[in-house]
Structure formats: C-alpha cells, structure tokens
Amino acid sequence: MRQLVAACLLAFSPMAGFAATTSVSRLVERAVADPSRPGDQRAADAFRKPAETIAFAGVRPGMVVGEFYPGGGYFTRMLSDVVGPNGHVYGIENDRWKSAVKANAALLADGRLNNVSIEAAPFGTARFPRPLDLAWVTQNYHDLKIPEYGIVDTAAFNRAVFQALKPGGTYFVLDHEAPAGTSDAAIAKLHRIEKARVIREVTAAGFKLAAEGNFLRNPADDRSLPIFDKKVQGRTDQYALKFVKPR
Template identity: 70%
Template sequence: MFRLMLLGALAAAGWATVGGILAADSSVPGYVAAALADTARPPADVKIDLSRKPAETIAFAGVKPGMIVGEFFPGGGYFTRMLSAVIGASGHVYAIENVAWTGALEGALAEGRLTNVSLEALPFGTVLFPEPLDIVWITQNYHDLKIAQYGQVDTAAFNRAVFASLKPGGTYFILDHEAPAETDLAGIARLHRIEKTQVIREVTAAGFELAAEGTFLRRPSDDHTLPVFDKKIRSQTDQYALRFVKPR
C-alpha cells in the first residue's frame, strides 16, 4: 500500500511509471527522484508531496550529491530526509532548530537513520555552522523570523550571517507564503505570510544576487487574505521559491 501511495503521488507530481518503475521527468535529476522514492520515508510525508512539490523544490534549489547544506527549522524533517538522501555519504546537512521548537527529526537521528545529518537547537535566529556551506535552506519559515513571540531576531543581521556562512557562489534558498501588499509585522504574525518583494529587498541588501524565481507553487486561487493554517486554504497557499547567490 505504501508503495502504491508513493507512486501515485510521484505520478501526480509530473513523473511517470512504466511497468511499476519510476521514470523521472527530464527536469528532475535522478538522485532527486530516488530520494522521493525511498520507501523509508514516512507515509505522512508522502501524503503531502502533492501539495509541497518536493521534486520541483529540490531540483530548483540545486541540491546535489556531496553538497554541504545548512537547513533552518527542519521541524519533523520532511525536507531533511530527502536532502540527506540527495547529498549522500559525501555531503552533510547541518540543521538548526529554534530551541523553543521540537519535531520528529530528533527521533530519526537518535535511531541512526540520518548519519549525514547534525541537529542543533539554538536561540531563534542564530546562524552557526562548523564549515562553509554550499546551500542555506529555509522553507515556509522565513516569515517566522519576524514574529516576536518566537524570539527577537534582527533579520538584516541574520541575512548577513547567512551570507558569511556560504562559500563564494553558494545558494541561499527561501520558499514562503505570499502576503498582501504592505503587510506589516502584525499582519505577518497573524497570517504567517510575507511579501516576496520584502524578502528580495532584505536578502539582496545583505549582498546576495537574485538568481531565479520558481513558480511551481504559485496558486492564483489564493487571495492572500487568510492565515496559512485556515482550513479553507491550508496546503494550497500561493507560495514563491527564490534562489539567491553569493557572488564569487
């Protein structure tokens, strides 16, 4: 049953099955397809693949085998597991969680299933990695840096620290929920959304260049007025994906 669920989800994401064998779309690298097809992935993760589009997300971000990745706020490890599979034994994921938050990822690490992943719980907004990174990854959480109840964060300083943590030519990948124009801090906290234009303005101010925008999670039916956890819109919000690059 798990295998059938997985193949159905992948087919709906733009992949085909031939004789029960997964055939990835040409735009999705084979190592990304293999990471999604891993039967060790929790069924609950596979169930939300249709709405989160992990194949397109990972391919757009440019994650490759052997890379060193810094992931902020992994939660239950939905992307962490796939990033771990993509980068392989020669790569590493350094995950940083808000010290006030917890998720299922701790259990997976304790069981020794993610040997190329390290997890630290640090004060919110802390940027601290033991080696230069190829990619910094933050999905659906950049807006949380603006919510004071989670911790006071200077996002300008945060972005500068991310810049310093990356190798020249490294990638800063941000995916988040679109917000109405001129959404203030109170609106961000209420909606759990942030304007794409605000993210671009803040990140480029830290020295990054915007390299590409992914539109694979854009949903015109979302008018941006509902909180992302509202049942009417949950898992179907209008989202943007931004790939920034640290100049060489």
C-alpha cells in the first residue's frame, strides 16, 4: 500500500511533470532534426520555428491531430514523429490545390508515416474519422477568405472544428498579421488576416482563447506588402493562437 501511495505521489509531483515535459521536448527536438526531412523544408526552419510552434500548440504522444492543408507535409512529418505510434494525424487538403494533393501523395508513398492519413476534399471541409485532441491550421486560415480557392463559410467552418474536437481539445491557428481593417478583398491580395479578426471569429464558435505565442512576431514587417514580396517573404509578422473547447 505504501508503495502504491508513493507511486501516486510521484506521478503527480512537480518532478514527474518536469520529466514528462522534458521527454516531450526531446521528442520535438528529434522530430525537427529528423534527417529524412527534405532539405528545402529544413532550410525553412530558421524562419518557421517548428520546435517552438509544436511546443506552443501542445502536441503530445498519443494525440489525434487534424491538420488542415498539409501542403506536402512540412509539419506533417514532425507531428507524426511526436504523436507516435499511439497517435494519428488526419490531414485534409483543399482538392483544388493539385500540387499540394500530389505532394501529399508523394509524402505517404513509401509507407513510413503509417500514423498519417490525408484526404483531398472541398475547401472548408472539417470532418474526421475520430474526435480530435488538436485541430491545426498554420498560415492558411486567411485562405478561407479567398473565393478563388473555394467559397467557405468561415463561421460554419469554425463550428465544425468545434464539433470535431473533444471537450478540452485545442484549436491552433497561426497566420500572418494584417493591417487594421483589412477587407476580404485585401486578404486575397496580401494573404494576411488580422489577429483580432481571427480571435473574434473563433471565439464566436464557442472557443476560449487560452494563449498567444509571440515567437514569430516581427514588428519590422511591412504589413502593407503581400507575404510573397521578396522584401518580407520569410520574415513576416506572425501570431500563434491557442483556443480551447470548454469541457
């Protein structure tokens, strides 16, 4: 009985929590350092900061993750490594983005990522085979406002994400900051969206804002320029938002 009590105390002790956090940090480090990642994706790490991004989002072993718009798998590979064999990453790609659909097929072709499934579907689709621990969209929330990619009711999309998550689950959004008052037409030109607007829209679906990450903020960014302009490309001012579905 004493041994059982001691084990329980250890499991809930600060040292146990520290050990668990350290273990996950090492998993993230190994995922980022994975030599099988393509060279062009590894080269992007300096400005995309994947370790900080994955840690902030709270990815853990065993999680069920819904990744919107993998785009060839920059984050998919790392998410797969971190959630491990007891977790799964379900990707949904915009079926209009043919190059991304092709890149995703190539990503899965060798069968190494056997805890990853990717479906091509109409833009704004938010359906998954299992309840999610984490819904993930990085640098693509603004695209939901661009009719060229597909007409999306963003409010309905956010409600569908809410339904797809388990109680207590996380909705993670990372995007490029836009000037105040940026219209949908301007979003299509700049590929940026205001943080304040994302917060308004996501919380309107029932989510609570849990945390903001500043690890990709850049006050020197000229937000009046499209993100693909060489003057700012790779150095845009980006925000990370972690929303939680109430229990």
